[in-house]
Amino acid sequence: MLRYTLKRLVSLAISLAIASLLIFAVIEVAPGDPASFMLGINAQEDTLAALRAELGLDQPKWQRYLSWVGGMLQGDFGTSYQYRTPVTQMIADRLWVSLPLALYALTLSTIIAFPAGIYAASRRGKAGDVGVMGATQVGIAIPNFWFAMMLVLIFAINLRWFSAGGFAGWDKGGWAAMKSLTLPAIALALPQAAILARVMRSSLLDVLDEDFMRTARAKGLSRGAALRRHGLRNAMIPVLTILGLQFSFLLAGGIIIEQVFYLPGLGRLIFQSISARDLIVVESVTMLLVFAVIMVNFLVDLAYAAVDPRLRART
């Protein structure tokens, strides 16, 4: 296990290094000089030069890259060109929206998908199975931002149960904040739940064919008891992998949904910074999201290997 962990750690470090280089390179070739953007078209040449020096834009590229990466390793994401505030603080504020939203959506998706998948597997080939699978096909095909609009139309505009957008803030109490995250979380969760239910079902069906399931039934366990005690545990391994992947997807996928609901999360931060040419913010938020995704994948791999020794041997 130690050998495997070390090996995965090395490839994690390489992935992060390449990712940071790529993101830096993409941002470097972006048209538009932040300094002239901030000062407007009438700025004097010496004022521009002074601002470039202040922002560190006059340094060689490799030096800027190293100081960016070095800063991030110490938790310093640089200073926003636009607001002159530490990017770390901006990100931390926004994470209080994006992270709870992703967790909320993941919880909802699990609550919907597990029973649906288990039910479908237990009714294999019958009307119930066909119904659930048909519903998941439709669920996968629905774009989450369109579903979000429909939720707003029904639950915010017509029924007035929720507000159509915006975020109440955590200082108004957890209930108000959770309430403003509810529609976004449902919109994010539904298509994910459809995928998760399908994985749950097929994983369970694979296990149901195993010899040990027949043995469990033969020793006198009822269908339900055999499913609970032996089936579910074994079926959970692939399901947990997908669950890990979905968390990182939800964190990154929230970008679009935050636009629909005007939520002050990481997604809106990215879009606002792109239009303001606040490249250091775009760069750092993108890197943070990539880091989160790669990190979650890494942890899932480790957890997977810890549960299933066969995987350690293979790589």
Place this chain on the structure above:
Amino acid sequence: MNRALILGGALSALMVIAALLSFVWTPFDHGAMNIPDKLQTPNSTHWFGTDHFGRDMFSMIMVGARTSIAVACVAVGIGIGLGVPLGLWAAARQGGWVDEVIMRGNDMIFAFPSLVIAILITAVFGAGAINAIIAIGIFNIPVFARVTRGGALPLWAREFILAARVAGKGAARISVEHILPNIANLLIVQATIQFSLGILAEAALSYVGLGAQPPTPSWGRMLADAQTLVSIAPHMALGPGMAIILTVLGLNLLGDGLRDALDPKLRVARV
């Protein structure tokens, strides 16, 4: 008979026909503004109603199908064009450093949050259909490389490949002449799935204003217009939304149906 194949094929064909037909005929000129007729709900003249400029929604959806299909098509093309050769090469050099480099590179791209990178690419290099295609296409490459390698590896152990080697054929020639035709099924099914994902991705990028630019109609863009007016004109969101859902649903069913039809062994084990 395979119901998924028929339903999926019919829905997909419907969209392709709508897109092709839009080149020669649409009920109205999709770009023509007609303010007095704005925000009409669906009726016998305007089947899907009109938008806030009085443009005919049905015509716009027909023309929007062109954008969606074109973007998804080229993005899948990029994935196949680069991913399949890489996968074939990796399989031919199984276990060697070429295989290792290609597969690790694939893992890297897989680890990236595709939507974030697509937004970054389109935001930096300019919003537009071409950059959207590239951003979506890049993430198709590792998918096809992996499917190709996975399908090719067991074939390399088969006797007919050994026979080809004995006959003096090189690895490249064997890959093209013997491996490729035998994994075509897999690739067709995967292409259908990536096509539907491409349509969803294009819609999402256009929705946030980073895909096809006006006046080119696109389904995502129409939904973005509909959002501000959803309280007074919900029909504006309904038409494009249904177009996306039915197309993606059709393609997914088509993929499932094709998989069943092409390989009966997989019939029980599908997700």
